[in-house]
Amino acid sequence: MLTSLKPRKLVIKASKISYKSSEIHPLARFVTEEAVCLKFKIKFEDIYVVECWQYVVYVHGKGLSKFVSYADFPPVIGVAPPTTSETTKWRRRWLKQHNFIYRKQAPVWWARFFAIQFNQAPWDTVLYDWGKLINSIKFAFNEEILQQLRNCYRDNKELLVVSG
Template identity: 45%
Template sequence: MISTLQPQSKYVHPLARFVSEEAIALILKVPVEKIREIRCWARVILVVGQGLSRFVSYADLPPVVGVEAPTRQDFTYWSKRWRKLKIKHAPDFWATFYANRFGQCRDIAELFNWGQLLGTIKLLLSEQIIIALRSIYVEEKSYLETQLYLCASKSELR
């Protein structure tokens, strides 16, 4: 008798730490609400949702703040993936992802952490994307500083 049950893999992909619903939703061009389940397998990610069942490569995902910073091995995974896709830089949705993350920052320290991460990976991004993200970063920083100033002014008036 041949067993059809395969043992679960104990291997965790090094890029699994960058898995996020927001990034996967951008890759698949679906709203986050449509995603019901994300299963991290040894070599790929299975995304299941309403009318959706797709595999996603770990190497498609952008790095995020709050986990270990990208390593040389991570850069190797990304460059191999892009070579296979015949692209020179990170996919365009990375810019959308980071622009969204900048807009979700609640304070300057959080925005600074995202900016530091982008400084780490800027070699992966095209010149146009770097310029666009810098502009968005400056706008968000200015907005947060204005909010901080307004809050400080209100507390002084009391």
């Protein structure tokens, strides 16, 4: 399973994301500290700053200094959904990546990211929005990972019904 079920708690943290360009890249709306933590396998506390420049994201953290593409970040809810053009950018990015068994699909950490979002959804409406997002980008995952995400969604939905 992608993530274990744990009690939900709301944690508010100060943003470490800063915008360094007068023109904000359209994919900047998907840049999150949670994604940075998963992509680079670091803790939130170890991120110093995530700078969104016009064409690239700079991540600076404990033992980490990297420029990454906006196309490395998974979509999130609460902002405009991904466009066809943006999904094309993701697919091109995945094709360029090395050591991927499924070169036309998202990195595995994206599935972990979404499983965590399912687990942290405070209400069923938020969980539903995450599920809807996954359904819109299901091309990004192989059938096995997609099934794991569906199971995680279902388990969290049942937990929200019981605890709600």
